[in-house]
Amino acid sequence: MSLIRLNIKGISYSQTQNGAYALILSEVDGDRKLPIVIGAFEAQSIAIALEKEIMPPRPLTHDLFKNFSDRFQIVVKQVIIHKLVDGVFYSSIICERDDIEEIIDARTSDAIALALRFKAPIFTYKGILESAGIYLKSSQKKESKKGDEAAVLEKLLENEDQESKATDTSDFKKNTLKELYKMLDAAVENEDYERAAKIRDEISKRN
Incomplete structure (x- = not known):
């Protein structure tokens, strides 16, 4: 199956689940977005990694993992969102040490928080993006879908x-x-x- 690279578009508060946030991933070579509901702590950790000017006085859990990995020469090569079951995304962290590659199962929010700290690329499979991806913005060619997309976004995120x-x-x-x-x-x-x-x-x- 072909992999599609994703970038982080932003984080929005989700009213659909108390204390949850919506992480929006964007298709690199396309217009589709992949919304993933994450917890407040993970959203905070991802936001800190994105906001370079904010330096926490003490390392957060993901910062500690990064420091630990650096000390023992473990490198996160990439993160793959490889499965979607009943609305839950499953991810793998591809690590390497001494030219030996290991695959570690992880929550998607944790995997992305670490990917940011290691500057590792984030991927998903074409089938996952086709089933769960949405369009947040409609181009002129997609104007007819604007209402449907807005309704889907409101239902999934309700972040306004x-x-x-x-x-x-x-x-x-x-x-x-x-x-x-x-x-x-x-x-x-x-x-x-x-x-x-x-x-x-x-x-x-x-x-």
Whole structure:
């Protein structure tokens, strides 16, 4: 079966499951997206790996695994999302040490968190993308599918918490840059990385 490479498009809060987040993977050479529901801790870990400016004061679990692997010269070569059963994605981490390759079973969220830290590519099989992939944005040629795709996205993710977004934005707009930097430091110190990422976004808008 042919493998299709995926990139991380973003993470959104999912209202369909309490405390869960939707990780959106994007087809590299196509328009399909693969939404995967993950837990809050894994979402935080992935967000930290994506946000290079946020450095936790202590290593998280995936950072510890990366440090441990580096010490013992274990390299993560790639991650493959190889199975989808009853809405649950199964993944394998392809590792290598001393030219010996090993395949380790892992939760998809953990596998992707590690792939980011090792700068390893993420793949899935064509059949999985065909069965679970959706279009988040419609081009002119796909305009007729726009309504269906929007409905599918709303059902799968329901990630448009507009009231929460408006509150967060208005709160941050009231602060000066100096205050925002202090808030960012405090959020990182308290290990509130979701808030830290939002503050960093507001700072980036002003710079």
